[in-house]
Structures are given as structure tokens and as C-alpha cells.
Amino acid sequence: MSFHTRFAFRFSTVIIVILAATSAPSVFHRLASISRQVLPSTVKHPSQSSTMSSSYPKELEVALLAVQRASILTKQVFHAKSKGTLTKSDASPVTIGDYGAQALIISALKHNFPSDEIVAEEESTDLQQDAALKDLVWNLVKETKLDDPSAETTLGGSITDAESMLNIIDQGNSKGGGKGRIWTIDPIDGTKGFLRGGQYAVCVALIVDGDVKVGVLGCPNLPVDDSAPLEGGIGENQSDAEGKGALASAVKGEGSQSRPLGTGKLQTPRKISVQSISTPSEAAFCESVEANHSSHGDNAKIAKKLDITKPSVRMDSQAKYFSVARGAGDIYLRLPVRGGNYIEKIWDHAAGDLITRESGGTVTDIRGKSLDFSQGPLLTGNTGVVAAGSAIHAQVLKVVQEVLSVE
Ligand SMILES: Nc1ncnc2c1ncn2[C@@H]1O[C@H](COP(=O)(O)O)[C@@H](OP(=O)(O)O)[C@H]1O
Numbered sequence: 001m002s003f004h005t006r007f008a009f010r011f012s013t014v015i016i017v018i019l020a021a022t023s024a025p026s027v028f029h030r031l032a033s034i035s036r037q038v039l040p041s042t043v044k045h046p047s048q049s050s051t052m053s054s055s056y057p058k059e060l061e062v063a064l065l066a067v068q069r070a071s072i073l074t075k076q077v078f079h080a081k082s083k084g085t086l087t088k089s090d091a092s093p094v095t096i097g098d099y100g101a102q103a104l105i106i107s108a109l110k111h112n113f114p115s116d117e118i119v120a121e122e123e124s125t126d127l128q129q130d131a132a133l134k135d136l137v138w139n140l141v142k143e144t145k146l147d148d149p150s151a152e153t154t155l156g157g158s159i160t161d162a163e164s165m166l167n168i169i170d171q172g173n174s175k176g177g178g179k180g181r182i183w184t185i186d187p188i189d190g191t192k193g194f195l196r197g198g199q200y201a202v203c204v205a206l207i208v209d210g211d212v213k214v215g216v217l218g219c220p221n222l223p224v225d226d227s228a229p230l231e232g233g234i235g236e237n238q239s240d241a242e243g244k245g246a247l248a249s250a251v252k253g254e255g256s257q258s259r260p261l262g263t264g265k266l267q268t269p270r271k272i273s274v275q276s277i278s279t280p281s282e283a284a285f286c287e288s289v290e291a292n293h294s295s296h297g298d299n300a301k302i303a304k305k306l307d308i309t310k311p312s313v314r315m316d317s318q319a320k321y322f323s324v325a326r327g328a329g330d331i332y333l334r335l336p337v338r339g340g341n342y343i344e345k346i347w348d349h350a351a352g353d354l355i356t357r358e359s360g361g362t363v364t365d366i367r368g369k370s371l372d373f374s375q376g377p378l379l380t381g382n383t384g385v386v387a388a389g390s391a392i393h394a395q396v397l398k399v400v401q402e403v404l405s406v407e
């Protein structure tokens, strides 16, 4: 790094620390006031909520609270001018928000379920080599708390110092697989969306013997209102202003729910379900903003063949799964880019896949196979994703296969 680059970086580091310190109270205040205005009914304590009847009550409660707490951290970074961005070896971005959220989530999971394994997206190597960035992440992590002390006690696992934080980030290094209890974490899914002020999601799922049992998605920039129309555009005007911030969850066999994201006690959840359209021509469909993550051209051909007239809605992250699951969108296509050989990662899909299926949707790859989370960190057995309401999925898949010439 040249002296000038180093100076510029240090300078931006100082600015972000100041911004984080000065903006945090107002962000908290604003969030508290949002939850008072929009969310009148709060549950008394998470353990008394509807998570009680679940077959994974503790797992669901901890995952919900962990996502909620990590989202407080990501929202602070979202509002900061400089987000402490590094470029990883695969040329993708990672920010102090990704590292901080991962540290907080892993500490809660390890505290509550010490023998479970974790497959998480980030690792601390780049952070170890950058003391300024590490301090920045540590400052965020140590300051971020839910505003309900009993929820903080439930999460537990407070991190003592920056070095332990690095160690905790790297506890998400399990190789995954088809045996035992494995959590998968995407601390910020849609980092590119996060950086450009669009949609992003904090994602946690529990996989047991290869099968997703619990899924939670925190989407700070999605509307609280499940019936709000899908927002288009690439997201410059998407934000976590009043009325935004939604938390989706599902437990296998028990349906799926949405609730306001909040900052402390879990809010009362509502059941969600896909929209009951029976013909794809009425569908609203969503796709990645990034053209190299999913083939926009093939999506357009498929939409045309299905007589879909509404323009596709482009949004980043697993917010797409959540949108289909609550009936705001109807179809999410993630089609392999021609000539590419990308293999999808489990943390980009586990929570969204379960939430969509538990909402009455069907999720397969382009061959009609269910997503297989038992193969390690990668979805090596699958190509692409076709998610839609069960009533229209077969018709959509047929056209996907025609357009992509899938045998
Ligand atoms: N060439 C590629 N094809 C498909 N997905 C890709 C990709 N490169 C990166 N991704 C994944 O796409 C995710 C974002 O998805 P979307 O485009 O739906 O927002 C990224 O998650 P992260 O942002 O967590 O890194 C990343 O894992």
C-alpha cells in the first residue's frame, strides 16, 4: 500500500469510527420509535412466543435473536459513509458489517449449542492483516446489543477482545456435509446490494443430517408489510426507513412466519404464504441485480414464453426468497450464466429455500431436483434455482428447461 493509500484508508477509518459513535444513538432512537409506531404488540419474552410450539424452539429463538442483533450492527454500517470494504481473493466484496455480523451470530450459536458445527461465509485472514479494520469491527461488535436485556442473556456468548473475535469468526469453518447438526451463516447476503444501498439479508439456517430444519432471514430494507408490492429498481432508494425491516423464519413442517425486525423483544409473528395464482402469466418475478449471478437474458426469454407482462424486479440477496414466500413476488429464477461454472453456496440458499417451501412454494434447481444441502459448503448436486408457488412451479420449470435445453 502506498503512503497515500494508507493515509486515505486511515483517514476514512477515523471518519467511520466517529460516524459510528455519533450516529448510533440516533439510529437506536429511530428504530425504537419505529417499533412503537408500527408494531404495537410485542410478545412478553421470546420463550413465551409462538416459537414455544416448535420442535426446534430454542434453535428458532436463538437464530431469530442472533439475526436481529446482527442486523442492528449491519444497519449501522449501512448508514456509515465508509463501510470498510475489502476485496476477497474471488474479487467479491466484504465489509466490516459482514465480519461483525458473523462474529456476533457465531458467538450466540456457540454459546447455546456448543457441539454444533458452523459453515459461515467469511474467514478472518484478511482482517488479521489489517489492524485498523480489525479495530473497527471490534468497536462495532462490542457496542452492539439488543435493547432487551433478557434477550441478550438468552444469546449470551459475549466476546472479550478483538483477538477472540477473530477466533470466533473462524469457528464458522466446518466442512458441512450430510451428518449431524450444522448451522450455515451468511452474515450479509447481497454485499453488493448492501454497498449500493439496496436489499441485503442476514441469513442463518440449521441443517440436520443434510435437511434444513430452521431458517431465519433478516431483511432490514424490505417492507414490514407482507402485502406491500415488490419494489423495483436496483435499490438506490431502498433503505431501512420507517416501515422497513422484516424478519422471516420457518421450521420444517411447521410453516413460516414474518415479523418486524425490531431491536429487542421479538415481535408477534404472522403466518406467510405464497400468492395463490394458478397461471404464471399473472406472476411477478424477481431476479438478481447482478447479471453475472443469474442470466437476465434467459429470464427474459422465459418470462416472454410464460406470457408474463409485469417487468422483472431486480433485487439483491435472499430477500427474493422472502418476497416469493410472502406473496409479494411469485417466481425467483437464478439461472446459470452461459459459459460460467459457478457452483452455488449453501449459505446463499438454506434459509430462503426452507422459508419458501414452508410458505407453500416449491424450490428446485433447473433439473427439478430439490436443493441438496448435504454435500458440504457447495450445492454441488444442483444447477441454478427455480422457486415459485407450488401451483405454478411445474409450468415454470418446463419453460426453464425448454429455454435452457435441459435434457
Ligand atoms: N458468479 C456468481 N453466480 C452466482 N452467484 C454468485 C456469483 N458470485 C457470487 N455469487 C453469490 O451471489 C450472492 C448474492 O446473490 P444475489 O445476486 O442474489 O444478491 C453472493 O452472496 P454474498 O453477497 O453473501 O457474497 C455470492 O455468494
Ligand SMILES: [Mg+2]
Binding pocket: 092, 093, 121, 191
Ligand atoms: Mg460474499
Ligand SMILES: [Mg+2]
Binding pocket: 186, 188, 189, 190, 347, 348
Ligand atoms: Mg450470500
Ligand SMILES: [Mg+2]
Binding pocket: 098, 121, 186, 187, 188, 189, 190, 191
Ligand atoms: Mg455474504
